[in-house]
Amino acid sequence: MAAPSLDLTATSLDLTRALCDIDSVSGNETPLADAIEAAVRAHPHLEVTRLGDTVVARTDLGRERRVVMAGHIDTVPINDNLPTRDAVVDGEPHLWGRGTVDMKAGVAVQLKLAAELSDPAVDLTWIWYDHEEVSAELNGLRLLAAARPELMQGDFAILGEPSNGTIEGGCNGTLRVEVRTRGVRAHSARAWAGHNAIHDAAEVLQRLRDNQPGEVEVDGLAYREGLNAVMIAGGVAGNVIPDECVVAVNYRFAPSRSLEEATARMTELFAGFEVEVVDAAAGARPGLDAPLAQEFIAAVGVEPTPKYGWTDVARFSSLGIPAVNFGPGDPTKAHADDESVPVAQIEHVEQSLRAWLSRR
Amino acid sequence: MAAPSLDLTATSLDLTRALCDIDSVSGNETPLADAIEAAVRAHPHLEVTRLGDTVVARTDLGRERRVVMAGHIDTVPINDNLPTRDAVVDGEPHLWGRGTVDMKAGVAVQLKLAAELSDPAVDLTWIWYDHEEVSAELNGLRLLAAARPELMQGDFAILGEPSNGTIEGGCNGTLRVEVRTRGVRAHSARAWAGHNAIHDAAEVLQRLRDNQPGEVEVDGLAYREGLNAVMIAGGVAGNVIPDECVVAVNYRFAPSRSLEEATARMTELFAGFEVEVVDAAAGARPGLDAPLAQEFIAAVGVEPTPKYGWTDVARFSSLGIPAVNFGPGDPTKAHADDESVPVAQIEHVEQSLRAWLSRR
Numbered sequence: 155m156a157a158p159s160l161d162l163t164a165t166s167l168d169l170t171r172a173l174c175d176i177d178s179v180s181g182n183e184t185p186l187a188d189a190i191e192a193a194v195r196a197h198p199h200l201e202v203t204r205l206g207d208t209v210v211a212r213t214d215l216g217r218e219r220r221v222v223m224a225g226h227i228d229t230v231p232i233n234d235n236l237p238t239r240d241a242v243v244d245g246e247p248h249l250w251g252r253g254t255v256d257m258k259a260g261v262a263v264q265l266k267l268a269a270e271l272s273d274p275a276v277d278l279t280w281i282w283y284d285h286e287e288v289s290a291e292l293n294g295l296r297l298l299a300a301a302r303p304e305l306m307q308g309d310f311a312i313l314g315e316p317s318n319g320t321i322e323g324g325c326n327g328t329l330r331v332e333v334r335t336r337g338v339r340a341h342s343a344r345a346w347a348g349h350n351a352i353h354d355a356a357e358v359l360q361r362l363r364d365n366q367p368g369e370v371e372v373d374g375l376a377y378r379e380g381l382n383a384v385m386i387a388g389g390v391a392g393n394v395i396p397d398e399c400v401v402a403v404n405y406r407f408a409p410s411r412s413l414e415e416a417t418a419r420m421t422e423l424f425a426g427f428e429v430e431v432v433d434a435a436a437g438a439r440p441g442l443d444a445p446l447a448q449e450f451i452a453a454v455g456v457e458p459t460p461k462y463g464w465t466d467v468a469r470f471s472s473l474g475i476p477a478v479n480f481g482p483g484d485p486t487k488a489h490a491d492d493e494s495v496p497v498a499q500i501e502h503v504e505q506s507l508r509a510w511l512s513r514r
Numbered sequence: 515m516a517a518p519s520l521d522l523t524a525t526s527l528d529l530t531r532a533l534c535d536i537d538s539v540s541g542n543e544t545p546l547a548d549a550i551e552a553a554v555r556a557h558p559h560l561e562v563t564r565l566g567d568t569v570v571a572r573t574d575l576g577r578e579r580r581v582v583m584a585g586h587i588d589t590v591p592i593n594d595n596l597p598t599r600d601a602v603v604d605g606e607p608h609l610w611g612r613g614t615v616d617m618k619a620g621v622a623v624q625l626k627l628a629a630e631l632s633d634p635a636v637d638l639t640w641i642w643y644d645h646e647e648v649s650a651e652l653n654g655l656r657l658l659a660a661a662r663p664e665l666m667q668g669d670f671a672i673l674g675e676p677s678n679g680t681i682e683g684g685c686n687g688t689l690r691v692e693v694r695t696r697g698v699r700a701h702s703a704r705a706w707a708g709h710n711a712i713h714d715a716a717e718v719l720q721r722l723r724d725n726q727p728g729e730v731e732v733d734g735l736a737y738r739e740g741l742n743a744v745m746i747a748g749g750v751a752g753n754v755i756p757d758e759c760v761v762a763v764n765y766r767f768a769p770s771r772s773l774e775e776a777t778a779r780m781t782e783l784f785a786g787f788e789v790e791v792v793d794a795a796a797g798a799r800p801g802l803d804a805p806l807a808q809e810f811i812a813a814v815g816v817e818p819t820p821k822y823g824w825t826d827v828a829r830f831s832s833l834g835i836p837a838v839n840f841g842p843g844d845p846t847k848a849h850a851d852d853e854s855v856p857v858a859q860i861e862h863v864e865q866s867l868r869a870w871l872s873r874r
Contacts (some may be wrong), residue, residue: 345741382713385748386748386759387747392744399746
C-alpha cells in the first residue's frame with residue numbers, strides 16, 4: 155500500500171479532512187508522521203528534524219524573533235466517527251468526525267502556513283508531535299523538550315489546541331492528594347472498642363467546604379481555582395467499625411502558584427491528617443505581557459481568556475517561553491463522539507495567523 | 515461407616531469433645547443431628563420431634579411452667595483446629611478446637627441434662643438446631659418458629675450461647691441504612707459547572723459525630739447503643755466532580771426501641787437526605803422481671819449483664835418469651851481459630867442448670 159500523501163496547497167478544510175481520514179489514534183501515528191515529514195521536506199525554506207513520530211520544521215532566516223507553533227497529531231480512539239463528513243450544526247457548515255476538533259483542524263492550518271510562509275515576519279518553528287492523548291511519559295513534546303530542548307526555543311509559542319478561535323492564555327496547574335484517616339477496627343455491636351476512621355473524615359470534608367478557593371488574577375487574566383474531593387472510600391464490612399478512610403482531593407490551582415506552593419497549601423489545609431501527593435502538574439502563566447503576545451492579541455483582535463484544563467502550553471511555560479492556545483473548534487467537543495468543527499473557525503484561525511506572521 | 519453415636523452419661527467435657535469431633539459446619543449438620551436424635555430417643559421421658567436437622571425433645575409432666583433450652587449444632591468452617599485437644603490457657607485447663615466455645619460445650623451440657631433430668635421442677639423443652647452461623651433464611655430456630663411455633667412455647671428460655679458462664683439478658687437490635695447525597699458531574703477543571711456530592715456528605719458524617727448515642731436502661735440492664743458509618747463510597751474519576759456519595763450507617767439500638775422507632779430515628783437524624791433501610795433485626799428485651807428469670811438469676815447467683823451482639827434470644831423475645839444467654843466460653847473467642855473453652859466453665863454451667871432445674 156502506498157504511503158498516504160498530503161497536498162499542502164489544498165484548502166485548510168480539505169487538508170483537515172485528509173488528516174482526519176488517516177487513522178492516528180495514539181500509538182499509531184507513524185503513517186501520519188511519515189506523510190507530514192514527506193510533505194514538509196518538499197519545501198526548501200524548512201529545516202526538518204524527525205524524532206520518533208514527532209516532526210519539527212524550522213525556518214532559519216536570521217529574524218530577530220522566533221515563534222513556535224505546535225500541535226499533536228494523535229487522537230483518542232475512533233468510535234464509528236470516521237471517515238469525516240460535511241455536516242450542518244446550528245445552521246453553520248461543519249466538518250464532522252474524530253479529530254476534527256482535537257486537533258487536526260489546528261494541525262491542517264499549521265501545515266498549510268508552514269508550506270506557504272517562506273518569507274515570514276519572524277522565524278518559525280513548527281512542531282507536530284505524537285502521544286498527547288495518553289500517559290505523559292509518552293508525550294512527544296515532553297520527549298522533544300528532554301532530548302532536543304534547543305528545537306523548542308523561541309520568544310513566543312502558540313499551541314493549536316481548540317479554543318473556539320479565541321486566545322486562551324496559560325493554564326491552571328493540577329494536584330491530586332490523598333488525605334487519609336486511621337482508626338481501630340471493632341465489631342459494630344461494641345463500637346466503643348474501636349475508633350471510626352470514616353467519622354474522622356467529616357473534618358476533611360468540612361475543611362474542603364470551608365475553604366473553597368476563588369479567582370486569582372495572573373498577568374491580567376482571572377483564573378478560577380477548584381478544590382474538590384473526587385473520591386472517597388472507607389469501610390470493611392457492614393458490622394465492622396472502619397479503620398481507614400481515604401479522600402482523594404483534586405486542587406486546580408492558578409498558574410501564579412508553583413507546584414511546591416500548591417502542595418504546601420494542601421499540607422497546611424489538611425494539617426493533622428496524612429497527606430500524600432499522587433499526581434501533579436504545574437500550571438502555565440499566560441505570559442500575555444510578552445511583546446509578541448501583545449502583538450498577537452492585537453492582530454487577532456480578541457479578548458484573551460484563561461484556559462482551565464491543563465494543556466501542553468505548560469511545557470513551553472516551564473522553559474520560560476510564553477505560550478497560548480489558539481485553534482479552531484469548541485474544546486468541550488474534544489473527545490465527544492459527535493466531534494465537529496465549524497468551517498468558519500478553521501478559516502478564521504488560518505487568516506489570523508497568516509495576517510500576523512506575514513512580512514509586512 | 516457406622517453413624518456416630520453419643521453417650522449422654524459421659525461427663526459434659528467428654529461429651530463436648532465428642533460433639534466437636536463430629537464435623538457439623540453449617541450445611542453439614544445431618545450426621546450430628548442423627549446422632550443427637552438417636553441419643554435422646556433412647557430416653558422415654560422425652561417426646562422427640564425432628565424437623566430438617568433440628569431436634570426437639572420435650573417432657574410432658576404437667577408442670578405449671580415450662581422452660582425452653584436451645585442451642586445450635588453448626589459451627590463456622592474448620593481451619594486446622596480439629597480434632598479437639600486438651601490445652602492449658604493462663605494456667606487453666608481448656609478444651610481447644612472449632613466449636614468448643616460456639617457452642618458445642620453449651621449443647622453438651624444441655625444433652626447431658628436432657629437425658630438425666632427425668633423428673634425436673636418444670637417441664638422442659640430442649641431444642642438443638644441447624645444453620646445458625648449463616649443466612650437467617652436457613653436458621654433452624656427461625657424455621658421451627660414458622661412451622662411449629664407450639665414447640666417453642668414456654669415461660670422462659672435459655673440459649674446456651676457462650677456468655678462466660680454469666681447471664682446475658684436480651685440483645686440490642688441492629689439497623690443498617692444507606693444515606694445518599696446527589697450532585698452533578700462536571701470536569702474538575704471547571705468544578706463550578708457541577709455540584710460535589712462528596713462535599714455534601716460532610717453534613718452526614720457531622721450529624722453522626724454530633725449524635726453519638728449513650729446507654730439506655732431496659733429492665734434494669736444498661737444497653738449501650740452504637741451509631742456508626744460502616745462504609746462510605748463516592749467518586750467517578752480523578753478529574754470528575756462526583757455526582758453521588760453513599761454512607762452506610764449501622765445503628766445498634768436498645769431493645770426498648772422497636773424497629774419502627776429505630777428507623778424513624780434514622781430518618782429524622784438524616785432529614786434532608788435520601789435514607790434507605792438495607793438490613794434490620796429487632797432487639798430482645800432482657801425480660802429479667804419475669805418470675806422464672808428472677809428465680810434463675812438467684813439460683814446462679816450472678817449479676818446479669820446486657821448482650822450487645824444480636825443472638826437468637828430475639829426469636830423467643832418476638833414470641834413474647836423472656837430469654838437469656840447462659841453458656842460456657844468467652845464470646846469474643848467465638849469463630850477464633852484458637853477457640854477454646856475453660857473446663858471449669860462447662861462444669862459451672864452444668865451444675866447451675868442442674869441445681870435450678872432439679873425437683874426440690
